[in-house]
Amino acid sequence: MxxxxxxxxxxxxxxxxxxxxxxxxxxxxxxxxxxxxxxxxxxxxxxxxxxxxxxxxxxxxxxxxxxxxxxxxQNLWESKKSRWFDFRYGVGKKIGEGPEERVGELIVSLDTPPGRGxxxxxxxxxxxxxxxxxxxxxxxxxxxxxxxxxxxxxxxxxxxxxxxxxxxxxxxxxxxxxxxxxxxxxxxxxxxxxFFSGKYAYRALIPMQKASELLGEELANNSQMYFGNHGHVLTFPIERGKTMNVVAFRSREKWENPEWVITVDKQTMQNDFKGWSQHVQNIIANVEKPNIWALFMHxxxxxxxxxxxxxxxxxxxxxxxxxxxxxxxxxxxxxxxxxxxxxxxxxxxxxxxxxxxxxxxxxxxxxxxxxxxxxxxxxxxxxxxxGEDKESVAAIMRTRMxxxxxxxxxxxxxxxxxxxxxxxxxxxxxxx
Ligand SMILES: Cc1cc2nc3c(=O)[nH]c(=O)nc-3n(C[C@H](O)[C@H](O)[C@H](O)COP(=O)(O)OP(=O)(O)OC[C@H]3O[C@@H](n4cnc5c(N)ncnc54)[C@H](O)[C@@H]3O)c2cc1C
Structure with missing residues (x-):
């Protein structure tokens, strides 16, 4: 050679x-x-x-x-070490369809093969x-x-x-x-x-102690995803459990700002998740510096x-x-x-x-x-x-990754x- x-x-x-x-x-x-x-x-x-x-x-x-x-x-609970996410409803029934009995309800829990972190x-x-x-x-x-x-x-x-x-x-x-x-x-x-994908995200890190107080240990210590209409919120622990990582997604048709990361006030962010479950609202209320990341794709x-x-x-x-x-x-x-x-x-x-x-x-x-x-x-x-059907969502999620x-x-x-x-x-x- x-x-x-x-x-x-x-x-x-x-x-x-x-x-x-x-x-x-x-x-x-x-x-x-x-x-x-x-x-x-x-x-x-x-x-x-x-x-x-x-x-x-x-x-x-x-x-x-x-x-x-x-x-x-990895997730902090031994029983959830290989868990990818517990997927939950982050919103209640649609307006007009009755009380919010579905909020927080588990849709499906999915594991990953070894190696995720x-x-x-x-x-x-x-x-x-x-x-x-x-x-x-x-x-x-x-x-x-x-x-x-x-x-x-x-x-x-x-x-x-x-x-x-x-x-x-x-x-x-x-x-x-x-x-x-x-x-x-x-x-x-x-x-x-x-080009703009139609979605944007708030990203934040919340100290785990605070997150545990807000959500309880199970939800704070282990990966969770909350589904909603035109939005979803995910959390997972990082730094060996010292910190909970948050990404909260919403939708809009266009992104016209030349900047892809912009700062908004807290009220704007809270309005984005108005009507979502108490868990989600607690997470959002604790995002200190609300930055929106416009999500683009090639x-x-x-x-x-x-x-x-x-x-x-x-x-x-x-x-x-x-x-x-x-x-x-x-x-x-x-x-x-x-x-x-x-x-x-x-x-x-x-x-x-x-x-x-x-x-x-x-x-x-x-x-x-x-x-x-x-x-x-x-x-x-x-x-x-x-749609929002639990069995259909669970079935498709089992095979997608x-x-x-x-x-x-x-x-x-x-x-x-x-x-x-x-x-x-x-x-x-x-x-x-
Ligand atoms: C909200 C969000 C969450 C995500 N979560 C995950 C996740 O959980 N798992 C996952 O796998 N992926 C995730 N991703 C995707 C992941 O972040 C990216 O795919 C990855 O970081 C891309 O790395 P990169 O090195 O290709 O690009 P970049 O990280 O963008 O690095 C590009 C580098 O090039 C430099 N650069 C730019 N232009 C020039 C130039 N002209 N000359 C010289 N240097 C230049 C920049 O300064 C930078 O250092 C996420 C993305 C987002 C937006």
């Missing part, structure tokens, strides 16, 4: 960029990570990883999985940053433009601070507003930018790479969060792509590696975008044939590897 003399540029240091960078380093592929902010950072909120995501971490590098295990929280985003990021060797990260580097000059010369990156860099290939992990995606698809391309990109430029994570397939699986998909992407690149010399056929990644990952990751939107419609009683959680990732990687060889043979770069 020829020496890997040049480096790959990874643009964006979120969960996608960091898992990819660590994966490439694990494969002994030299890499430079460019981040627009002045340091690595994640928001103060929780994130849940399904069994597929934690398996992907392990497969990329057991140290990433260990970092997750170091910080992971929740974590404070910033803490998970810290664990990964601790694994990065010195000297590979560059901060204050906002990518504004790219020119792919072909396999010999590589790709020139231009940053907002006026500097340039040349790399053998570029992988954009620059999130839902990805500049790399725009440049890859073309600025006017209909899939270049994300139209399906027709390809994830062109030449030596590739996209991964939210940059490739930003989804609404209703399956709790967007970051997990990014980690799966990182596993498959870092493995493929690891099989190539850096001067080898990276285009064939990108092509194999695109062939294996695009359909699955774009399916999440569609299924996640559908998931909210179920949670929010918007699917006419399911296995395609995400039970994925055979090594089989995906094997298929990707076979495709890599095929594509190399077709392009004449396969070694005899």
């Amino acid at each position: 020829a020496e890997k003399t040049h480096t790959i540029a990874v643009v964006g240091g979120g969960i996608a960029g960091l898992t990819l960078t660590l994966g490439l380093l694990h494969q002994k592929v030299p890499v430079t990570l460019y981040e627009s902010a002045s340091s690595f950072g994640e928001i103060g909120a929780g994130v849940a990883f399904g069994p597929n995501a934690s398996r992907a971490m392990e497969l990329i590098d057991p140290k990433i999985r260990q970092g997750f295990e170091n910080r992971k929280t 929740t974590v404070h985003r910033a803490h998970f990021l810290d664990e990964m940053v601790a694994l990065l060797p010195d000297g590979i990260s560059r901060f204050g580097k906002r990518l504004v433009d790219l020119t792919d000059e072909g396999p010999e010369k590589g790709v020139v990156l231009r940053f907002a601070d006026g500097t340039e860099a040349r790399h053998i290939a570029v992988i954009g992990t620059d999130g839902i507003k990805s500049r790399t995606r725009e440049l890859l698809l073309g600025e006017g391309h209909p899939a270049a930018k994300a 139209p399906p990109a027709p390809y994830y790479y062109k030449g030596r430029v590739c996209i991964l994570g939210d940059a490739a397939h930003a989804s609404t969060p209703h399956c709790g699986a967007g970051a997990g998909m990014a980690i799966e992407d990182s596993y498959v792509l870092s493995g493929l690149i690891g099989q190539e010399t850096i001067d080898g056929d990276l285009e064939a590696a990108f092509k194999a990644y695109d062939a294996v990952r695009r359909e699955r990751s774009q399916k999440l975008v569609v299924e996640s939107k559908r998931q909210a419609e179920i949670y929010e009683f918007e699917v006419p044939e399911i 296995s395609w995400i959680w039970d994925e055979d990732l090594p089989a995906e990687a094997r298929l990707a590897s076979e495709l890599l060889q095929k594509f190399k043979a077709e392009s004449g770069t396969a070694r005899l």
